[in-house]
Amino acid sequence: MRSRSLWFAVLGMVGFLFAGFAQTPKDVLIIGMSHEPIIDFEPARVYEFEGGFVLEQVYDQLVNFVGGKEAFEKIVPGLAESWELSEDGLTWIFHIRKGVKFHSGNPVTADAVVFSLRRSLTLAYPPVWIIQQFIPSPEMVQKIDDYTVAITMNQQVGEMLMAAVLGYQGICSIVDPAVVQAHATPDDPYATKWLAEHDAGSGPFMLKEWIRRDRIVLEAFPDYWRGKPALRQVIIKDIPDPASQKLALERGDIDVAWNLLPEMIADLKAKGQMKIIETPSWSFHYLAMNVGYEPLSNVKVRQAIRWAIDYDAITKGILGGAAVKCHTFVPIGMFGHLDLYYYQDLEKARELMREAGYENGFSVELLTRTDPPFPDIAAQIKEDLKKINIDVKVTIMTYSELLKIYRAQQHQMVLVRWGVDYADPSAQAIPFAHCETTGPEAKVKQLAWRNKYVSGVTAWVEQATGELDVRKREIMYKAIQAIVLEEGPYAILYSPLTQIAARKVVQGLEIPPMWYYTELFSVSKTG
Amino acid sequence: MIAYLVRRLAWMVFVLMGVMTLVFFVSRVIPADPIAAMLGGQAPPELVEKLKAKWDLDKPVIQQYIIYLYRLSQGDLGISIASGRPVMADLLHYFPATFELATAGTILSIFFGILLGVISAVKRGSFIDHVARVSALLGVSMPVFWSGLLMLLLFYYTLGWLPGGGQLPYYMSPPPRITGLVTIDSLISGQFSVFVVALKHLVLPSLVLSFFGTAAISRITRSSMLDVLREEYVTTARSKGLSEGKVVMRHALKNALLPVITVIGITYGRLLEGSVITETVFSWPGLGRYATNAFLALDFPAVVGSSMFIALLYAVINLIVDISYAYLNPKIRYH
Numbered sequence: 001m002r003s004r005s006l007w008f009a010v011l012g013m014v015g016f017l018f019a020g021f022a023q024t025p026k027d028v029l030i031i032g033m034s035h036e037p038i039i040d041f042e043p044a045r046v047y048e049f050e051g052g053f054v055l056e057q058v059y060d061q062l063v064n065f066v067g068g069k070e071a072f073e074k075i076v077p078g079l080a081e082s083w084e085l086s087e088d089g090l091t092w093i094f095h096i097r098k099g100v101k102f103h104s105g106n107p108v109t110a111d112a113v114v115f116s117l118r119r120s121l122t123l124a125y126p127p128v129w130i131i132q133q134f135i136p137s138p139e140m141v142q143k144i145d146d147y148t149v150a151i152t153m154n155q156q157v158g159e160m161l162m163a164a165v166l167g168y169q170g171i172c173s174i175v176d177p178a179v180v181q182a183h184a185t186p187d188d189p190y191a192t193k194w195l196a197e198h199d200a201g202s203g204p205f206m207l208k209e210w211i212r213r214d215r216i217v218l219e220a221f222p223d224y225w226r227g228k229p230a231l232r233q234v235i236i237k238d239i240p241d242p243a244s245q246k247l248a249l250e251r252g253d254i255d256v257a258w259n260l261l262p263e264m265i266a267d268l269k270a271k272g273q274m275k276i277i278e279t280p281s282w283s284f285h286y287l288a289m290n291v292g293y294e295p296l297s298n299v300k301v302r303q304a305i306r307w308a309i310d311y312d313a314i315t316k317g318i319l320g321g322a323a324v325k326c327h328t329f330v331p332i333g334m335f336g337h338l339d340l341y342y343y344q345d346l347e348k349a350r351e352l353m354r355e356a357g358y359e360n361g362f363s364v365e366l367l368t369r370t371d372p373p374f375p376d377i378a379a380q381i382k383e384d385l386k387k388i389n390i391d392v393k394v395t396i397m398t399y400s401e402l403l404k405i406y407r408a409q410q411h412q413m414v415l416v417r418w419g420v421d422y423a424d425p426s427a428q429a430i431p432f433a434h435c436e437t438t439g440p441e442a443k444v445k446q447l448a449w450r451n452k453y454v455s456g457v458t459a460w461v462e463q464a465t466g467e468l469d470v471r472k473r474e475i476m477y478k479a480i481q482a483i484v485l486e487e488g489p490y491a492i493l494y495s496p497l498t499q500i501a502a503r504k505v506v507q508g509l510e511i512p513p514m515w516y517y518t519e520l521f522s523v524s525k526t527g
Numbered sequence: 528m529i530a531y532l533v534r535r536l537a538w539m540v541f542v543l544m545g546v547m548t549l550v551f552f553v554s555r556v557i558p559a560d561p562i563a564a565m566l567g568g569q570a571p572p573e574l575v576e577k578l579k580a581k582w583d584l585d586k587p588v589i590q591q592y593i594i595y596l597y598r599l600s601q602g603d604l605g606i607s608i609a610s611g612r613p614v615m616a617d618l619l620h621y622f623p624a625t626f627e628l629a630t631a632g633t634i635l636s637i638f639f640g641i642l643l644g645v646i647s648a649v650k651r652g653s654f655i656d657h658v659a660r661v662s663a664l665l666g667v668s669m670p671v672f673w674s675g676l677l678m679l680l681l682f683y684y685t686l687g688w689l690p691g692g693g694q695l696p697y698y699m700s701p702p703p704r705i706t707g708l709v710t711i712d713s714l715i716s717g718q719f720s721v722f723v724v725a726l727k728h729l730v731l732p733s734l735v736l737s738f739f740g741t742a743a744i745s746r747i748t749r750s751s752m753l754d755v756l757r758e759e760y761v762t763t764a765r766s767k768g769l770s771e772g773k774v775v776m777r778h779a780l781k782n783a784l785l786p787v788i789t790v791i792g793i794t795y796g797r798l799l800e801g802s803v804i805t806e807t808v809f810s811w812p813g814l815g816r817y818a819t820n821a822f823l824a825l826d827f828p829a830v831v832g833s834s835m836f837i838a839l840l841y842a843v844i845n846l847i848v849d850i851s852y853a854y855l856n857p858k859i860r861y862h
Contacts, residue, residue, distance in 0.1 A: 030697050040610075045611075129570075213812040213816065214693070214812045235697055239693075244810060251691065398559060399564045403560055407560070407563055445572045
């Protein structure tokens, strides 16, 4: 009798544990995403993509970008409903939208804009360089009246560049001064500790809950100036493992899976039960050649290497189609992109090696990162360059080890990744093509400098940054790209696709080339 | 006994200092730049230098060590480069989830391990013994990333009996954080339904975690039981007419447990340091992922802090194991 009761108890317990599970509610969007890179949500500090994605929903900027692949082609008014440039071309005047409220209910005014931008410039966290390069001092942001702000730049800055910089998430987010001041302390006058975990924004969603490496809960802000969001709540759940994300999506426990691997996307495409959203990202995987290393100092050798690589084997073979070919540093879809492509031509490559006097080849070391797909791509490059007698020794190391060597100009070749910082070609031309000297006195110590490539187009890069004539500016960037493509130290291989899988009930989810600008305001669910 | 404890505690401090010193210097001789890696390839060099100064990384290593020692004496483990928060706050945030999972995993390991070990020993050479030994072998050799995904595929994806990952359903808010253990916090705050759901979420990851421990415990239980079952006092017990169950459970098992306790201690220690793979597959916000990420990013303060914390856990478990010997075998005395 006693043992029978025990069995019933055990069976009851098992039944209890194995009872069914609820599905995601219709007005709640559940996103599976890895939270590993997230540090916190202090707008002046956020620099990582995942943090930027959250801030995109919580804060507004003066100008905005909306939509999918074409998001950055059109500047949309944000908290500023209009703007104009002063006659000397140095000061942008912004007219702030009236009647906009912060989540606290306080109004958005010129004071809030001035406070927020000065706050970011004063706190000077890592991403500050994006605005500081044009607005070096907090005093350059001035209030004219309650709804007008003047921002003076240190050089002429056209509308596109202005929008790319002032539309940047995080550092250019407008925060509620009253809320910030309410949480300020003597040793933290800008309430950075409080803002790291809370919000003071005016965006379509409010940050309701954040549990590190677990969940982020956003709740719709009913008084949002563009209208109430279609979703009541968004839950961004930390699911670090792509395989677990896929299982959760297919079981219907999450609505969107953000970090699936290309083969998982291919599987879902084949099954046809999910919606796959793909956008070429504004980032590159590229091979850099140190011009300070003798054989690579010869421009013909660098050209030979570019003609020897089998780009299709990389994009279609190794990456299974999860990338698009892109060889110029202004990415596809960005203003000023030069549509030129390389393909493997071994005869041409061998001829260039002969002309360079390296018919019998040479040895070179290629450094790359440990994480996929870098080792596989390095192996492909080794195989390709062997065909023109270049013996590549591949060394795989952690990113922190690699960067130390790369920054010290001590590599021969590296295979790494580069992402666009803000939506303007100057964000690319400056690192890739600005280098007047290889010494420590160089003004910009980024990619051209690291590869000891004294660029003949440095002056053009500076000129193009401040050019106000759009057509002229476009021609200048195309010319810079053509020259760097021909003689520069890079073999840009491809842009990876951002691939997101969602349940078919999810509507209105569009992914821009910089995915962290994805807006959830217009997203809804049909079931 | 008290003198013994004091000596062990002093030894523990010595071990922790040793671990700290070793990890501190080893991590700093690696030719890498964690600040550059954290900021990414784009960051201007001036910014990298500025942040290096913030973490004292611009100073000679010996000076960095002295600064660290001084801060440690104030109970400060430093600020994590990756999270920007005190390492102690991070450890206390992530450890409860690992503690909950490791404890559940160890309980399952003990239950299944001893059960299988005893049955194997008593039915030595039988079919059930072979099955138990093969299971033990599988438990030790199956990689967790595989067994974890297999369990998810079967019990979550295909059968739908158990939840997939996380400590609670994705749409459910956790109970107010008191201990950090979701099961306990839900009970304290009177949310019984949350407790049940949290328990369901514990089943799969703790089962996967228990495989290795079950295998180790069952093997040692079996061999220890076989030794004990040959002892004369077991024969005496049988000859007195006691039932086989009483002989095995009361006379043999208790005496066979001594080596098993050591294995249990090692198993628990291993699980408490966090399993990065189990935590990743099951989206568990634990210490394993935190420590592994710290090591990969060479987040110096977090690397040293995590290492000391894990060393402390091992030291405490070893102490508990040693003390428990005395209760199992009164002949053991501490000097």
